[in-house]
Amino acid sequence: DLIVDKGAWVRVHYSMYVEGNDEPMDSTRIKDRPFDFVLTEGAVIPALSLAIETMKKNEVSRFLASYHYCYGEMGVPPRIPKKARVLIEVEVVRYIDENEVVEYDDMAPEDRRDLPTSAILKLVSILREKGNEEFKKNKVIPAYNSFLKGTKIIEGHSTKDEVDENQLNLEKIKLLLNLGQ
Secondary structure, eight states, X not given: OOXXXXXXXXXXXXXXXXXXXXXXXXXXXXXXXXXXXXXOTTSSOHHHHHHHTTOBTTOEEEEEEOGGGXXXXXXXXXXXXXXXXXXXXXXXXEEEOTHHHHHHHHSOXXXXXXXXXXXXXXXXXXXXXXXXXXXXXXOHHHHXXXXXXXXXXXXXXXXXOHHHHHHHHHHXXXXXXXXXX
């Protein structure tokens, strides 16, 4: 498994406790709803962002963060006192590294043709996951575009290896079935 990159779409579960408190001040687990965001500067408090940038899928981290990396000198009264240290427990449930899609888009056509089938399969898998997540949020047009893009990438890749060809066809079928939803 790879470490989450900046710019990736991330789904996490977390619980945050003001140091010394038994009850969390915020918890996706209590809400029974994970938190989704794009890992960019300012998307979440710095302590959470810095931790996630070092984590892998399904990894859990528990750490005590200085107020400098959480809610600052002022805190957020009355729930978070001034200069409060925060105990954070975070789990990376999943992530989609859209940076790879951007890198592919920026490649020259001859460089795309030279990519191994394994790279194409990974890229298409990212697009399919992204499309599935968008579809779950009723974002039908972005989901359709992700599935369609994955299909076009497969159609633009050629291989003489029968096993690779079968894997590509299987991924294409999955994408086409998603397009037909």
